[in-house]
Amino acid sequence: MKYELTKDYLTGIDMIDEEHGKLFDLANECYDLVMDDAAVDRFDRIVALLEELRAYAATHFAHEEEYMERIQYERRFSERYQHLRFIQKLSEINLDDIDENQQEYLLNILDFLARWLYGHIKVMDCRIPKEDVAAAK
Template structure:
């Protein structure tokens, strides 16, 4: 379901490759949600949350370094959005994840969909211009 398309390209090769990986992690979350053969998805959701958080931190570091190197004027707004993304992921309570697996993964997918579409198209694409 989640595929990195040309419309999401910023024109910055490293950023685009890292965005593609974020789409892959989002797709992994989607595939976990629709997999009817996994009745208890807790471990999968926790793994996705951890992978997403770790990868996003690496990606944001690279993206922020690039923005600083070009003296990008909207750096601080971007940094605040990045920090908010990580805070959201860190805010998941594991007991809540365990008790409400379906709701949590749906919320996570909604959050990722909003982030991947809006943040990349409305914020990150401006970096490459």
């Protein structure tokens, strides 16, 4: 099942929603790689995708955190902690483990991505107020 950024996961903050879309696109690339039965050795592509995902997530988190700081969002510190944990989790991936059992390892990564993307965006990011709403407080 592909990852889909449905309206339930939109924050209403254009920049954040666009960047979430890119994270979903990267998760879908991982999914396509797992489901591609013709790909025998996916190691190089896995490594490249994970690095791209980690780098893009770090960029997105920086943008999101700048926005939250600008509007003085009261939950910005717990958001930042969640972001750091996500990057840490991606950084802890052991490439030797991937090479031994690519399919199982990729499925675990996909599970982590799905739970994190859907859970974090729905529970945390959808609470971030739009700038005009925050300014009205």
